[in-house]
Structure formats: C-alpha cells, structure tokens
Amino acid sequence: MSQILVVIVTWKENMTDLKSMNRRRMLRTTLAWGGAAVFASRTDRAQGFMAANDRPQVAAVGTGSRWCQKATGIDRPYGSAPDMRKYGDYVVVCDADENRRSLASMLTKGWTGTAADSVADYRAILDRDDIDIVHISTPDHWHAKIAIEAMLAGKDVYCEKPMTLTIDEGKKMVDVCRQTERIVQIGTQQRSNPKFIQALALIPDGRIGTLQKATCSVGGAPTSPMLPKADVPQGLDWDKWQGPVPGSDFRSLAGNKNETSSWSRGHYEFRWWYEYSGGKLTDWGAHHVDIATWGLGNTKMGPISVNPISVKHPVSFKDGYPTDNTQYNTATEFQIQATFDDGIELEIRHDGDNGILFEGSDGRIFVNRGRLTGKAVEDLKSNPLPDRALEKVYKNRPLVDHFRNFFEAATDRKEPISDVFSHHRALSTCHLAGIAARLGREIKWDPKKEQVVGDDQAQSFIARDYRDGFEIET
Structure with missing residues (x-):
C-alpha cells in the first residue's frame, strides 16, 4: 500500500x-x-x-x-x-x-x-x-468544496444533486469547470429519463402552444421533536462530517421511521437543516426545478423576482435564521413564485402530485418519474414527434442512462447532459426560493450580475462563511 x-x-x-x-x-x-x-x-x-x-x-x-x-x-x-x-x-x-x-x-x-x-x-x-x-x-454542504478541489487536481467529477449549498458556490463551480475543462455531471438523473426527455421535446414542437407557466410540486419537509444533545455514534468523525459549516452539538433521538430509525443532525436527516441543505426546495427542487427551467428555455438566465406567497417553518426565524437549534428547521409547506423577464412563471409548491406541470396557450402536460400525461401526449399516436426530436433535446447525443452519458462525455471530452452551467442557473432559483422563504419577503434578482437588487440582507445569503481550515481553494 x-x-x-x-x-x-x-x-x-x-x-x-x-x-x-x-x-x-x-x-x-x-x-x-x-x-x-x-x-x-x-x-x-x-x-x-x-x-x-x-x-x-x-x-x-x-x-x-x-x-x-x-x-x-x-x-x-x-x-x-x-x-x-x-x-x-x-x-x-x-x-x-x-x-x-x-x-x-x-x-x-x-x-x-x-x-x-x-x-x-x-x-x-x-x-x-x-x-x-x-x-x-x-451531504450537500460538502459538495462544492470537494468538487472544485477535485477539478483542480485534474479529476472528472460526478456530483450528486444539489451541486451547491449557496449561489456563490455555484458561481465558483462554473468558473473552475470552465477554467479546468473537466467533465462534471450532476446527479439530476431525470435529465436522462425518457419521460422527461419526451416532455421536453413536445414543448418546442409547439404541442401545447406558447409556454406560460411551469409548476413544480416537490413535497413538504418533515418536522422533528426537540432533539437532545447526544453522544456521537462510534466511528463517526463529527468534526469532519460538519466540515465547512459552523460547528454544533450532535443531536439525536431514536424512534423515527426512516433508514436511521432516528431524528438527528447527521446521516440522512441532514437535509432538514438549513445549515447543511435547503430542505425540499433543493432536495426535490434540484430535480423538478431543473427540468422546468430546461423546459422553459431559461437554462442560461435566472428569474428576475422570487415571491414567497406562503411559507411555513417548524421553528421561528429572526433575520432569516432559525431561533431554535434543537429541531429540524427547513420549510415544511410553501408556495413560491419565480418570474422570468419574458413573463413566464415557475412555481414551487409543497402540495399537489409530485412532478411538473407545463401549461401553454393550447394545453398542458404533466410529467414525473412514473407517467407523462396530457392531450399532447395522447395525440402522439396519430401525430408522432419528428425524427431525432428526442436526441435534439439530449444535446444531439445517443439516448443512454445518466451514468453512461457521463462516461461517454468523459471519453469524448464533451459536455454531459447535466452540466454545471445550466444546473447552476436552475439551482439558483431554488436557492433564491429558500432565501425568500427564510426572510418572508419577495426578492428582486439581477440574473446577469447574479445579485439581489436593493436588499443587502437578502444578498448576504448568497454566500456563507466557512470554518477556519475548510475554505474552498480556487
């Protein structure tokens, strides 16, 4: 060795x-x-x-x-x-x-x-x-640091979603990926799912008319009881697990019906703490908002405003930060509306059938991992899509599974289907939704400068401070 x-x-x-x-x-x-x-x-x-x-x-x-x-x-x-x-x-x-x-x-x-x-x-x-x-x-709070340093070390990267914890990390990922020319695939595997590809082929072919709105139903987040301080499980390096985020006590309580049989700040349950994740807004949001952004044709530009129409958190907040560190703190219920400069709306909701509803002037289609429905889908029997319409959606590459697409892209030195650049734009909408939810007010956004307009407090959430010794090297 x-x-x-x-x-x-x-x-x-x-x-x-x-x-x-x-x-x-x-x-x-x-x-x-x-x-x-x-x-x-x-x-x-x-x-x-x-x-x-x-x-x-x-x-x-x-x-x-x-x-x-x-x-x-x-x-x-x-x-x-x-x-x-x-x-x-x-x-x-x-x-x-x-x-x-x-x-x-x-x-x-x-x-x-x-x-x-x-x-x-x-x-x-x-x-x-x-x-x-x-x-x-x-866990999400480690993704950007490891990915960036891996690219700088000359490695290609497959990074599970969401790519980042903040918008600033996404900007760094974009810069380093462009600088190093590494091949990076994000684990938004719906981009390689035939149902989603077919849905995205129907839209530019005019099958639902002029696109007007996309609604992403991503499900709500769970709550937890008050979690007491607990001994760190044997074998777990809690300091290393926390890494870039501010240190905190390990908390855990047995009895939850999940893979760890507990509520905790650690394994699996990390996604319900804003310190480590964005809750459902970046968990399932990273999947559905990604597809919706792709379908809306806005993968190179973000929204101009994000409005939290209704949001419910399990703990109280002050200045955008939870006041109780003993319970899960990400939003459990929400209806958040993002608007783009072309007037198209993208809505993120906790309720409804998990999936994406695209609405156009002449119809609508609904897609999730189990089904693709709508009159435009039924009409395919008598009016199929043009030849190679699916391949055109898939960056004119062979339709394969998400992992093979990555390995083929690494071989050919070509951009994979779920690239850093478009994922950053889609995920920025999720991050902005989280910031708006935490502050309880609408955010105006300059998608070209990637800055909040006229709200210094909201702008402060675009980046985060790292613990000493865990900063991102770029």
Missing part, C-alpha cells in the same frame, strides 16, 4: 496543507494553458470503459445511502454506485464514518474482486495519479 494510503491526512497539518496548496497552484497554471492535456495520460483507459480490463478508476467520497444503501447496513441495492460501477471501478472509498467506509470497501470487493482502499480524508484521493473520476455523495 502506498504511503498516501497509510498516512491519514489531518485537517490541521500545516505542512500537508502547504504542499497541497503549492501543488494545486502549479496545477492551475498548467490547466490554464490546456485542461484537456491533464486527461491525455489517462485517455486510453477512459476510452475503453466498457472493456473489462480497461476501465476508469473511481474514488467515492461519501458512502451513505445515496451512494449505496448497503453501505449503511440496509440490505438494499438502492443508490448510484450499483449503476456507476457498470462503467468504472471503485478503487478508493472515503467517508467521515468509519463504519460506512468499511462496508463500502467490502462491497467493492464483491464487485471487482479487490477491496477498494479506505481513507478518512478526501484529500488523500486528490494526490493520486491513478484516479480518473471522483464520485461525490456527501
């Missing part, structure tokens, strides 16, 4: 940080002259991703249920790793929870015959020349 795998990098080792900083500074200079050159030494292996002995090598950062639920101790194959491994081999797994990364390593042995190396610190991965792809499945 190489030295880098037996030495676990600690957060406060100045010499290691200095070495990493110098290496990345040198790498940025190289990438500025031609990002594709970094991939050249690995191109042969990447181009043969379907061959058994010639496949990209993948490092997993975050091995919870979104990566593979079996790594949490639940005997279900749910997660993205079972699909990702069809095209690449996991050779390293990383998690702040020793128990999960141990189970993940055992899983990879069953997949390839060789157990993946196990590391506690993702930076040990960035210095490895044999890693082609970094697969990020951490």
Whole structure:
C-alpha cells in the first residue's frame, strides 16, 4: 500500500496543507494553458470503459445511502454506485464514518474482486495519479468544496444533486469547470429519463402552444421533536462530517421511521437543516426545478423576482435564521413564485402530485418519474414527434442512462447532459426560493450580475462563511 494510503491526512497539518496548496497552484497554471492535456495520460483507459480490463478508476467520497444503501447496513441495492460501477471501478472509498467506509470497501470487493482502499480524508484521493473520476455523495454542504478541489487536481467529477449549498458556490463551480475543462455531471438523473426527455421535446414542437407557466410540486419537509444533545455514534468523525459549516452539538433521538430509525443532525436527516441543505426546495427542487427551467428555455438566465406567497417553518426565524437549534428547521409547506423577464412563471409548491406541470396557450402536460400525461401526449399516436426530436433535446447525443452519458462525455471530452452551467442557473432559483422563504419577503434578482437588487440582507445569503481550515481553494 502506498504511503498516501497509510498516512491519514489531518485537517490541521500545516505542512500537508502547504504542499497541497503549492501543488494545486502549479496545477492551475498548467490547466490554464490546456485542461484537456491533464486527461491525455489517462485517455486510453477512459476510452475503453466498457472493456473489462480497461476501465476508469473511481474514488467515492461519501458512502451513505445515496451512494449505496448497503453501505449503511440496509440490505438494499438502492443508490448510484450499483449503476456507476457498470462503467468504472471503485478503487478508493472515503467517508467521515468509519463504519460506512468499511462496508463500502467490502462491497467493492464483491464487485471487482479487490477491496477498494479506505481513507478518512478526501484529500488523500486528490494526490493520486491513478484516479480518473471522483464520485461525490456527501451531504450537500460538502459538495462544492470537494468538487472544485477535485477539478483542480485534474479529476472528472460526478456530483450528486444539489451541486451547491449557496449561489456563490455555484458561481465558483462554473468558473473552475470552465477554467479546468473537466467533465462534471450532476446527479439530476431525470435529465436522462425518457419521460422527461419526451416532455421536453413536445414543448418546442409547439404541442401545447406558447409556454406560460411551469409548476413544480416537490413535497413538504418533515418536522422533528426537540432533539437532545447526544453522544456521537462510534466511528463517526463529527468534526469532519460538519466540515465547512459552523460547528454544533450532535443531536439525536431514536424512534423515527426512516433508514436511521432516528431524528438527528447527521446521516440522512441532514437535509432538514438549513445549515447543511435547503430542505425540499433543493432536495426535490434540484430535480423538478431543473427540468422546468430546461423546459422553459431559461437554462442560461435566472428569474428576475422570487415571491414567497406562503411559507411555513417548524421553528421561528429572526433575520432569516432559525431561533431554535434543537429541531429540524427547513420549510415544511410553501408556495413560491419565480418570474422570468419574458413573463413566464415557475412555481414551487409543497402540495399537489409530485412532478411538473407545463401549461401553454393550447394545453398542458404533466410529467414525473412514473407517467407523462396530457392531450399532447395522447395525440402522439396519430401525430408522432419528428425524427431525432428526442436526441435534439439530449444535446444531439445517443439516448443512454445518466451514468453512461457521463462516461461517454468523459471519453469524448464533451459536455454531459447535466452540466454545471445550466444546473447552476436552475439551482439558483431554488436557492433564491429558500432565501425568500427564510426572510418572508419577495426578492428582486439581477440574473446577469447574479445579485439581489436593493436588499443587502437578502444578498448576504448568497454566500456563507466557512470554518477556519475548510475554505474552498480556487
């Protein structure tokens, strides 16, 4: 085993940080002259991703249920790793929870015959020349930092949604992706779902007339009882799990009917705390608002206003921040309206049938993962879409699953279907909805400058402060 795998990098080792900083500074200079050159030494292996002995090598950062639920101790194959491994081999797994990364390593042995190396610190991965792809499945508040540093280290990235915790992080992701020319796929897998692709092909073909509105029903968020301070579970590095966000006590209470059988500030339940996530607005919102923005033709421009028509939180707020840190705090009920400069509206709701309703001057269509309905859909039997209409929606690439699209994009050095740039625009609407919900007022937005108009307090939520030692290196 190489030295880098037996030495676990600690957060406060100045010499290691200095070495990493110098290496990345040198790498940025190289990438500025031609990002594709970094991939050249690995191109042969990447181009043969379907061959058994010639496949990209993948490092997993975050091995919870979104990566593979079996790594949490639940005997279900749910997660993205079972699909990702069809095209690449996991050779390293990383998690702040020793128990999960141990189970993940055992899983990879069953997949390839060789157990993946196990590391506690993702930076040990960035210095490895044999890693082609970094697969990020951490809680949301870690996504941008790891993705940016992976790109700067010359790795391609598959990052689960939502890509960022703030709009400012999205701007940084866009800048670094453009600078390094890395291939980055966001895990909004609905972009590769045939039902959604067909819905998005119907709209430009005029099947519902002039588009007027999209409504995204994303479901409400749960509440919790008051959670007492609790001992950190054995094997979990709570300081490392929190990473960039301000430190807090670990809280947990047994009895919840979920995969952890508890309410907590940690695994799985992180998405119901604004400190780590945006609640349902960025959880399911990252999926449905992404598709709606795509369908509206606004993937290069954001809204001009976001209005929280109605919002309900489980705790009280002051100046946009929860006053109670013992309970889940993300919005449980909401109706939020975003308006674009062309007058089209995008509404995000907690109620209604989970999915997206597109309304036009001549009809409407509804789409979710289970069905696609509407008169325009029924009319396809007698009036099918033009040849290659679906491929045109799919960036004129072959219609394949979301993971294969990523690996093919990495091979061809082409933009994947769920790219950083358009996802940032869609997710910005979700983030603005969250800010409006927290402050309880309408926000005016300049989509060109990516700034709040006339509201300094709202503008302050566009970015966040990072804990010392956890800042994003760019």
